[in-house]
Amino acid sequence: MPGRGIFFEIQVFLQTLAMIHAIEMINNSTLLSGITLGYEIYDTCAEVTKAMGAAVRFLSKFNASKDEVEFKCNYSDYTPRVKAVIGASYSEVTMSVSRLLNLQLIPQVSQASSSEILSDKIRFPSFLRTVPSDLYQTRAMARLIHMSGWNWIGIIATDDDYGRFALESFGIQAMANNVCIAYKEMLPAFLSDSTINAKVNQAFEKIIEETRVNVIVVFMRQFHVMRLFQKAIERNINKVWIASDNWSAAVKVSMIPYIKRLGTVVGFAFKSGNISTFHDFLKTLHAKPMENNKFLNEYMLLLSACAHVKDQELNNCISNCTQESLMYKAGENNQTLKDDFLIANIEPGFIHSTMLAVQTIAYAIREQCQDRNCKNPFAFAPWELLEKLKKVKITDSEKEVHFDAKGDMNTGYDVLLWKEINGQIEITNMAEYDLQKDDFIFPDEEKKTDFFNLKRTITAIRQIWITAIYATTKLTGPL
Amino acid sequence: MPGRGIFFEIQVFLQTLAMIHAIEMINNSTLLSGITLGYEIYDTCAEVTKAMGAAVRFLSKFNASKDEVEFKCNYSDYTPRVKAVIGASYSEVTMSVSRLLNLQLIPQVSQASSSEILSDKIRFPSFLRTVPSDLYQTRAMARLIHMSGWNWIGIIATDDDYGRFALESFGIQAMANNVCIAYKEMLPAFLSDSTINAKVNQAFEKIIEETRVNVIVVFMRQFHVMRLFQKAIERNINKVWIASDNWSAAVKVSMIPYIKRLGTVVGFAFKSGNISTFHDFLKTLHAKPMENNKFLNEYMLLLSACAHVKDQELNNCISNCTQESLMYKAGENNQTLKDDFLIANIEPGFIHSTMLAVQTIAYAIREQCQDRNCKNPFAFAPWELLEKLKKVKITDSEKEVHFDAKGDMNTGYDVLLWKEINGQIEITNMAEYDLQKDDFIFPDEEKKTDFFNLKRTITAIRQIWITAIYATTKLTGPL
Known part of the structure; x- marks a missing residue:
């Protein structure tokens, strides 16, 4: 193309x-x-x-x-x-x-x-x-949202077999936790989809328009998150973003310039180990011998093509490198x-x-x-x-x-908080979510404080809307 | 198995x-x-x-x-x-x-x-x-429901890529027509699913419990419809059933004993021709030569195995015939x-x-x-x-x-009404739904009367609930 x-x-x-x-x-x-x-x-x-x-x-x-x-x-x-x-x-x-x-x-x-x-x-x-299955992730998210006292949220998801099922599952968990969903936006899965710009704009307008919604759950592919966030930073949007497994630990996203202006990012990642x-x-x-490793060779070509940029620009340069510039630079792979x-x-x-x-x-x-x-x-x-x-x-x-009877491995989740440390966003491990106990476990008191501080982020706004939200919840029961 | x-x-x-x-x-x-x-x-x-x-x-x-x-x-x-x-x-x-x-x-x-x-x-x-795509079918259904003055309905669908997308699409169309969905039940797609009996019972209890709901949209595989209806007849359930394309013209379903007690069946089928x-x-x-046609040979074996039943039982006998009885009867294919x-x-x-x-x-x-x-x-x-x-x-x-730009053929739908004629249920063609005009076309005045008579089926019940429904619709706007 x-x-x-x-x-x-x-x-x-x-x-x-x-x-x-x-x-x-x-x-x-x-x-x-x-x-x-x-x-x-x-x-x-x-x-x-x-x-x-x-x-x-x-x-x-x-x-x-x-x-x-x-x-x-x-x-x-x-x-x-x-x-x-x-x-x-x-x-x-x-x-x-x-x-x-x-x-x-x-x-x-x-x-x-x-x-x-x-x-x-x-x-x-x-x-x-x-x-684990997303069944647990959506439950954990709904629990975190409920514990933080947020109950009026938006969702944006990629329109694929990941996003659709997550949306459905989160909807059920949210209802069980008295969390109301103000809007659900779906973005096309492929950049080659001709409607993608219109849909990103539409989601974006919804975020701006629904000023009462301060917490947004994001079940999206990384490149969608990149697009949405770049736009959101330009427009000074400040929210709490709940990140799903596939982008919660994305260093590339965390390095978008001025990302800290976006507000708070808290997310779920598959439990790590040693x-x-x-x-x-x-x-x-x-x-190591690498002649058979095409991916490694491609990485080396990209390093050559990006040899001129600063270290903090490297990720961006690699992502934006075109096939043409690679052809041109081939052969110059004298990099580390x-x-x-x-x-x-x-x-x-x-x-x-x-x-x-x-x-x-x-x-x-x-x-x-x-x-x-x-x-x-x-x-x-x-x-x-x-x-x-x-x-x-x-x-x-x-x-x-x-593996359990359904072929899933219920290792649990790490709860990640994107934190500003020395002017840089760092992705920190705030808690562990235990699937069996449906509960959060904190490694120390500082992390626990971080977690409960989430609540304060938007308390003022929440109080204004709490009555309307409960009324809605009650009346929409049979829906 | x-x-x-x-x-x-x-x-x-x-x-x-x-x-x-x-x-x-x-x-x-x-x-x-x-x-x-x-x-x-x-x-x-x-x-x-x-x-x-x-x-x-x-x-x-x-x-x-x-x-x-x-x-x-x-x-x-x-x-x-x-x-x-x-x-x-x-x-x-x-x-x-x-x-x-x-x-x-x-x-x-x-x-x-x-x-x-x-x-x-x-x-x-x-x-x-x-x-055509189900996008049009769900729109046509929502329109029929709206025109008949029904606005408090239930949905039952098969949990597969047909039922899930239909449910989603119908939800959007229903909202646009101020039709409220009281419940959505999903049944497992496979009989080998161990939860199927529990899920059929659950759907069934919902139908009984929600006495206010008199119209049920059914996006299900034929064998699910058979199961649900046999149960519903035993329990004297009487509703308006909106049938989707895959069972609206199912003779087998229309021949379930005492089917007429179930209430009214109105459905959508792909537009027929000559x-x-x-x-x-x-x-x-x-x-015709048939030695290469395995399906025809199987049909002949089934006819042999069912040679003892009356004509009106034949469908049922063929559906329930086991592999074993076929083996036994093989060779006796001297049937027409x-x-x-x-x-x-x-x-x-x-x-x-x-x-x-x-x-x-x-x-x-x-x-x-x-x-x-x-x-x-x-x-x-x-x-x-x-x-x-x-x-x-x-x-x-x-x-x-x-084919249109999306590869679909927008032929339209026949709107079918299951009608009792001489004590038997017959599947009649009541109207045509024109996709382009989003409207129903009637071949004659009698059919038109049939269509507008649908409205009367449950008018009394509707009037009791109309206020509550509108209140809900209004309050749930942002949902």
């Missing part, structure tokens, strides 16, 4: 590196003695069709990377080479891919897709995830890998969930291979591994974790 | 016959001189995974019916044998299949999937349909084909839309083959046909029809 830049998502690139790191750790350990895990990584470009093109290859009898795919239609007659799939990120992509992998019951473990419907095991029998080995991995990345930049951009929840995905699969393979010779790549079928995977139990940060 | 009966859907079987009939008409005409259309028909069993198994075959270089599929991953390098796909019925199945056919931009024309999101050409670029040639086709079906029974079960809107799907594809092929030798089955690629198909114009019942 002419004029359309490429978007290199540092955060997703880091997830691919985390997957490689976790696989290398397994291969360098004694866990699977005599067996080496192989892998291929495909870029979905966040597009279903692109992802389906890759997923079709996974059904093949042979290596997925061959240019010709051959498979038998009688699925009980053969064993595909690929035994498990990790991904995708966006729920809509994950769902479509899952429909295809069902044909061979190839286990698919997503590190990020949290849409509630993916818990439906009639529709998605071979799908698992190392993160990812220190990944930091070490990034620091030694330059010493800027591991400090990579480490600064880590969203720990996603790195942790990616590593968990690899680990659960490795442990399931160990279980599977106890009584057969897995040096033969066709020693077991994907559906057999799926059965083992469902029962796997591993230890993570001294806690045992496993 | 043990104990799970097979469901032979007469109505879907009739759609496969309509497709065969339309193809034979084309092949026996001079439209495509020198070219014969071939076809294969796969049973999706209303399941996405089953449908995906078939759809993967369509990507193959060779005949889809071969047991081994081979295709190149570079999609510009080869031409698959299949040039166009008709189906599926359920929107959820259609959407998943479409995601796969996108890989080769194979044109897919559905005769029944009406979910609004299928109009999204970024997500579904190779999808077209010979029926399908008299299909009646003739059914009458001569016995004289009961074409009168088949004709009585026709749902004209679906037959018409199926025939339109074949015709549009045939005309697009003619267009495509004007300047090349299409005796070579690889003379053109599916994506080329898609471009022709988008522009095809054909004449249907003296009107020109074509």
